Amino acid sequence: MTPGRRPVMEIAGIDQRLIGWQSTRRQQIEYAMSVLSARYEEKHGHAPGERAAHALVCQAADRTHPPSAPTCCR
Template sequence: MTPGRRPVMEIAGIDQRLIGWQSTRRRQIEDALPILTAEYEERQGHPPGEQAAYGLACQAADRTRSPKRKELRSLSQLRAAWRDSASRAYGADVVAGLAERARGAVAAIWARVRPVVDVSLPEH
């Protein structure tokens, strides 16, 4: 972990190819950031400090963001499109394996948590 930065968490068992498939925004920002940093250094005569570097990262994110879609899609439409895209890129077996691992993890968590609703408690 880098001091002063948020920790990066990783979910075990996620195929790295799928992670890369969904990381295009990060790559776009990482490609834009050195250009903005060089421009900053040329203007200011020194490398950016922590706050300026954060501001440059925000600028890189803003400049590389594509326009918002005009038509809204439901969550089920988005999920179907993501599944189709991932299946075309890496195979339906990779996507099905990920979905199966996720369902197994959810089942294991629910088996330990077992939520209980007590309907006899008075409302406040």
């Protein structure tokens, strides 16, 4: 445990493949979000506000989900 940080807990029995998939998925969403944010800033001349950022996160999640998975924001 790092001083000043919350401990990281693991739940026994969670398949490492599931954990790895979620980690990879999060990285994909973060990358898509950075691309979408850059496009937003280029188009509007400023960083997205709270509502626009939420919409961009939903778009990033929708664009990166596997075809058989449900979307997060619909």
